[in-house]
Amino acid sequence: MKLRDMTELAVRNLREAIFRNSLTTLGVAVGVASLVAMLSLGVGLQQLASNRLTKSGLFDTVFVTPKLNLRGGGPPAAASQKPETRLLDEDARQEITKLPNVIEVFPQIRFPTEVRFDGKPFPTVVAGMPLSSKLSGAFDGMKGNFFSSETSDEAILQIEFAKELSTDTASLVGKTLAIRYAERQQLDDGTGGFSIVPKEKQLNIIGIVETEPASGFGGYGNGRLLIPIGVAQSLRAAQVNDLRDVVRGGPSKPTYASLTVRAKSTSNVDDIEAAVKKMGFGAFSLLDASKSLKIFFRVLDLLLGLFASLALAVATLGIVNTLVMAILERRREIGVLKALGAADSDVKSLFFVEAGVMGFVGGIAGVILGWLIGRALTLATNIYLKRQDLPGVEISSVPLWLVLFGIGFAVAVSLIAGLYPASRAAKLNPVEALRYE
Amino acid sequence: MYPLPLTQLSGSNVVLSERASNIHMTTTPGPTDPIALQLDHVSRHYTLGASAIRAVDDVSLTIRTGEFVALLGSSGSGKSTLLNLMAGLDRPTSGAIHADGKNLAALSSLELACYRRNTIGMVFQSFNLLPRMTLAENVELPLRLAEVDHAERDARVTEALQRVKLDKRSAHRPAELSGGEQQRTAIARALVNRPKILFADEPTGNLDSATGENIMNLLIEIKETLGMTIVMVTHERPLAEKFASRLAIMGDGKLLSDGATTGVKQ
Numbered sequence: 043m044k045l046r047d048m049t050e051l052a053v054r055n056l057r058e059a060i061f062r063n064s065l066t067t068l069g070v071a072v073g074v075a076s077l078v079a080m081l082s083l084g085v086g087l088q089q090l091a092s093n094r095l096t097k098s099g100l101f102d103t104v105f106v107t108p109k110l111n112l113r114g115g116g117p118p119a120a121a122s123q124k125p126e127t128r129l130l131d132e133d134a135r136q137e138i139t140k141l142p143n144v145i146e147v148f149p150q151i152r153f154p155t156e157v158r159f160d161g162k163p164f165p166t167v168v169a170g171m172p173l174s175s176k177l178s179g180a181f182d183g184m185k186g187n188f189f190s191s192e193t194s195d196e197a198i199l200q201i202e203f204a205k206e207l208s209t210d211t212a213s214l215v216g217k218t219l220a221i222r223y224a225e226r227q228q229l230d231d232g233t234g235g236f237s238i239v240p241k242e243k244q245l246n247i248i249g250i251v252e253t254e255p256a257s258g259f260g261g262y263g264n265g266r267l268l269i270p271i272g273v274a275q276s277l278r279a280a281q282v283n284d285l286r287d288v289v290r291g292g293p294s295k296p297t298y299a300s301l302t303v304r305a306k307s308t309s310n311v312d313d314i315e316a317a318v319k320k321m322g323f324g325a326f327s328l329l330d331a332s333k334s335l336k337i338f339f340r341v342l343d344l345l346l347g348l349f350a351s352l353a354l355a356v357a358t359l360g361i362v363n364t365l366v367m368a369i370l371e372r373r374r375e376i377g378v379l380k381a382l383g384a385a386d387s388d389v390k391s392l393f394f395v396e397a398g399v400m401g402f403v404g405g406i407a408g409v410i411l412g413w414l415i416g417r418a419l420t421l422a423t424n425i426y427l428k429r430q431d432l433p434g435v436e437i438s439s440v441p442l443w444l445v446l447f448g449i450g451f452a453v454a455v456s457l458i459a460g461l462y463p464a465s466r467a468a469k470l471n472p473v474e475a476l477r478y479e
Numbered sequence: 480m481y482p483l484p485l486t487q488l489s490g491s492n493v494v495l496s497e498r499a500s501n502i503h504m505t506t507t508p509g510p511t512d513p514i515a516l517q518l519d520h521v522s523r524h525y526t527l528g529a530s531a532i533r534a535v536d537d538v539s540l541t542i543r544t545g546e547f548v549a550l551l552g553s554s555g556s557g558k559s560t561l562l563n564l565m566a567g568l569d570r571p572t573s574g575a576i577h578a579d580g581k582n583l584a585a586l587s588s589l590e591l592a593c594y595r596r597n598t599i600g601m602v603f604q605s606f607n608l609l610p611r612m613t614l615a616e617n618v619e620l621p622l623r624l625a626e627v628d629h630a631e632r633d634a635r636v637t638e639a640l641q642r643v644k645l646d647k648r649s650a651h652r653p654a655e656l657s658g659g660e661q662q663r664t665a666i667a668r669a670l671v672n673r674p675k676i677l678f679a680d681e682p683t684g685n686l687d688s689a690t691g692e693n694i695m696n697l698l699i700e701i702k703e704t705l706g707m708t709i710v711m712v713t714h715e716r717p718l719a720e721k722f723a724s725r726l727a728i729m730g731d732g733k734l735l736s737d738g739a740t741t742g743v744k745q
Binding site: 043045047054058171332374375377378379380381382383384385386388471472473476 | 487563566568569579588589592593595596597601603609611612620621623625626668672
C-alpha cells in the first residue's frame with residue numbers, strides 16, 4: 043500500500059478511538075515537552091554564558107607578548123629551537139594588524155597613578171580602553187556616557203574606586219580629577235636610556251561603571267580608572283617593559299608589554315594565534331577555556347536529556363498498550379484486510395504508521411508545550427531578577443535543531459514502541475482473525 | 480451426507496437457472512475449458528491438545544474457468560477450511576493447490592497476499608465491511624492495497640457499485656444498510672479488482688430467503704457477465720442445487736461426491 047493511503051487509513055483508525063489515542067499522544071507530548079524544556083534550559087544557559095563571554099571579547103582575542111617575556115626561557119628542548127627574538131614594538135603591531143581576519147590591535151596600557159580629587163590623593167591603576175570595548179557589554183547599564191573619542195581627556199571610574207572618591211558616586215559625573223603619573227622621556231644620548239618625569243593630567247569624569255571592564259590580563263591588576271587608549275598612549279607613562287628596554291641597551295623604539303589582537307570571530311583565533319607565534323611572539327587565547335565550557339554544557343544537556351527521556355520512556359509504554367489494545371479490537375478488521383490481499387508488511391506498516399502519527403502529533407504538541415514551559419521559566423526567573431534589581435535574561439532557548447530533534451525523537455521512540463504490536467498484528471492468522479467476534 | 484442425484488456432464492452443457500421470477504440460461508464449462516483451480520490430494524490437519532483433527536483429508540478437485548461450484552456439507556465437514564485453502568488464506572498440510580499457474584502451497588506469504596489481491600475476490604457470511612468506512616471507501620479498499628492510481632479508483636468503485644445497484648448509496652455507512660445491501664457491497668468489494676475467481680463463504684447465511692435468492696441471482700449475473708469462476712460454501716442444499724452448476728459435497732474432511740447439478744431449476 044502507498045504511504046499516502048497508509049497514512050490516511052492510520053489517521054482514520056486513530057480517530058476511531060480518539061479519546062484513548064489522544065491520551066496516549068498526550069503522554070508522548072508530556073515526555074517530549076519535558077525533554078524539550080530541559081534541553082532548552084541547557085541550550086539557553088549555554089547561550090547566555092557564551093554570549094556574555096563572547097561579548098566580553100575574551101574568546102575572540104589573542105594576547106601577544108614578547109617571546110621571552112612570559113615564557114621564562116622554557117624547557118631546554120624548546121630553548122634550543124627558539125626563533126629569533128623580536129621586539130613587540132610599533133612595527134610588530136602594524137604587521138599583526140595586517141594579518142587576515144584581524145579587526146584591531148591595541149596595546150595593553152596600565153600604569154600606577156595617584157589621583158588628585160577634592161585635594162586628596164587616591165592611589166590606583168589606570169587602564170587604556172579601546173572604543174571597541176563599548177561593545178563588550180561591560181559598559182551596559184553604566185551611569186553617564188562612554189568615551190566620545192580615543193583622544194578626549196575623559197575618564198570612566200569603576201564603582202569601587204568612585205566610592206573611595208565620594209559617597210555620592212552619581213555626583214562625580216561631570217567633575218574633573220587629576221592623575222599624577224611617571225612619564226618616560228627618552229634620552230638623546232643614543233644609549234636607549236630614559237628619564238622618569240612626574241606629570242599631571244586633568245580628566246573629566248564622564249561615567250561610572252559597575253563591572254570591571256579592565257580586569258583579566260595585563261600585569262598590574264585591575265584598572266579602576268579607565269581612559270581612552272589614544273590618551274593612554276599619548277601620556278607615555280612608564281611601564282614595566284621600559285626597564286627591559288634599558289637593559290637591552292642601544293637606541294630603539296619603545297616596546298609594548300603586550301598587545302591585544304581582536305579577531306573577526308572565534309573561529310579565526312587559532313589561525314591568528316599560530317601566525318603570531320610564527321612571527322616570533324608569544325601568543326595565547328582563552329579559546330581552550332571556551333571549548334571546556336562547551337563540553338560542560340554538552341554533558342549538562344546530555345544529563346538533562348537523559349532525565350527527561352524517562353518521561354518519554356513511560357509514554358512509549360502507553361503507545362505499546364494502546365496499539366496492543368487496538369490489535370485486540372481490530373482483529374477481525376486485520377483478517378479482512380489480509381483476505382482482501384494485504385501482505386503482512388502492509389499490516390505491520392499500518393500499525394507502524396499509527397505509532398508514527400501518534401509520535402509525530404505528540405512530538406509537535408510536546409515541542410510547543412516544552413517551549414511554553416521554557417518561556418514560563420524565563421518569565422519567572424526574570425520576575426525574580428527584577429525584584430533583585432538585576433537585568434533580565436533568556437534562560438531557555440528552543441533552536442530549530444531542538445524542534446526537529448524533539449519531533450524526530452518522538453517519532454523514532456514511537457516507532458520503536460510500535461515494533462512489537464505491529465509485528466504481532468502482522469503475524470495474525472487471517473482465518474483465525476476472521477473468526478474473531 | 481446428502482442423497483443427491485448427480486449427473487456427470489460432458490462438454491459445454493446448458494443449465495437453466497432461475498433469476499428472480501425469470502428463468503435464465505447459463506453456460507457451464509466442459510472438460511476442454513481451462514482449469515481455474517486444481518487440488519491434488521490436499522489435506523489440512525490440526526492438532527487440538529492431544530488429538531489430531533483432519534479438517535480436510537486428501538481432497539482432489541478440478542474446477543474449470545466459468546464454473547459455479549457449490550461446496551456443500553454439514554457444519555464441521557471441512558468445506559470452509561477447503562475454501563480458505565483455495566483462497567490462499569491458509570496452507571495445506573500436504574498436497575498441492577494449483578491456481579493461476581502457481582502452486583499455492585509453495586508460495587511465500589507475500590506471494591499469497593498478491594494472489595488474494597489480484598486473482599481472487601472473497602465474500603463472507605457476515606459481510607465483513609469496515610463499519611467506519613462508507614460503501615465507496617469499503618469498495619475502494621482492495622484498490623488501495625493493489626496500489627491502483629487515485630484517478631482510476633473512483634471510476635472502478637463507481638462501476639462496481641453500479642453493478643450491485645448501490646451507486647446511489649456510496650456515501651452511506653454499512654450500518655445504514657440492510658443485510659442484503661451490505662452483502663451486495665461486499666460483492667462489489669470482491670469484484671472491484673476484477674478477480675478471476677470469486678469465493679463466497681455462506682453468502683446468504685445471514686439473510687432471509689428472498690434476499691438470499693437476490694444475492695444468488697446477482698452472483699449468477701456477475702458470473703455470466705464477467706465470465707468468472709465462483710466457488711461457494713453453503714449448507715443450504717436447495718440454494719446450491721438451484722444456482723450452482725456443480726456440487727461438491729464434503730463430509731468429515733473428505734470429498735464425498737462431486738458432480739453437476741441436474742440442469743434445470745424452477
